[in-house]
Amino acid sequence: MLKNSADRFGLISRLLHWGIAGLVVVMLSLGLRLSDMEPGLANLWLYGLHKSLGILTLSLMLARILWHLYTPPPRPMGGGRQAIMARTAHLAIYALLLAIPLSGWIGSAATGLDVVIFDRWTLPAIAPISPLWEETAFTLHDALTKVLIALLFLHMGAALKREMDGDGTLRRMVLGRARD
Ligand code: HEM
Ligand code: HEM
Numbered sequence: 038m039l040k041n042s043a044d045r046f047g048l049i050s051r052l053l054h055w056g057i058a059g060l061v062v063v064m065l066s067l068g069l070r071l072s073d074m075e076p077g078l079a080n081l082w083l084y085g086l087h088k089s090l091g092i093l094t095l096s097l098m099l100a101r102i103l104w105h106l107y108t109p110p111p112r113p114m115g116g117g118r119q120a121i122m123a124r125t126a127h128l129a130i131y132a133l134l135l136a137i138p139l140s141g142w143i144g145s146a147a148t149g150l151d152v153v154i155f156d157r158w159t160l161p162a163i164a165p166i167s168p169l170w171e172e173t174a175f176t177l178h179d180a181l182t183k184v185l186i187a188l189l190f191l192h193m194g195a196a197l198k199r200e201m202d203g204d205g206t207l208r209r210m211v212l213g214r215a216r217d
Contacts, residue, residue: 095138144174
């Protein structure tokens, strides 16, 4: 079962969820390492890795949105206020995982250096060369990652709590269905 249905997450959505989740954890750790450094020749590769994996995350998020327009995922279980909160949190995570890599790309382009990913592809310069754009975009990049971290703690806590309450929420994201 590759596609989603009203009560199950298909394989593609589950692979996208866990693949992007893994990437996001790596990206947050890499980013926090970079924020303690001064850019130089010795650590240029780390910046390159962060930018490459960040653009990969952005591409996978776009693929995820297209996939979910084609085959919508099941609604959060339970209904009522809890389901509305879950849905709101999911939408906010989607928005952040677009805005964070975009602000990183804009800030990097604004420095005037080429943004090269995977040592191979030069991305279009999507911002004018400008210290103001650079400063604003990276301030946003930093602030939004803090919001993302807080939301992800909430997200994981809620998933674990609901699984312990026994409604099968976590099982559904791992195995597809809440119960056999
Ligand atoms: C999901 C994707 C991404 C995440 C989660 C992420 C996360 C982070 C974090 C947590 C920081 C440290 C912020 C701070 O404390 O100052 C950071 C810094 C940085 N990010 Fe990202 N990032 C992502 C994508 C990107 C992309 C796509 C680019 C560029 C193409 C990029 C370029 C940078 C740069 C250059 C820095 C260092 C900024 C500085 O020196 O102040 N990031 N990122
Ligand atoms: C760390 C990065 C993570 C991100 C960015 C993330 C993002 C998301 C998003 C956007 C959804 C909405 C469903 C969709 O559109 O695919 C979702 C659902 C879900 N996530 Fe995560 N997630 C992460 C980590 C985790 C972890 C570690 C767990 C387990 C503890 C988890 C458990 C779940 C579950 C159970 C659902 C399904 C909720 C439902 O049925 O309504 N997620 N996640």
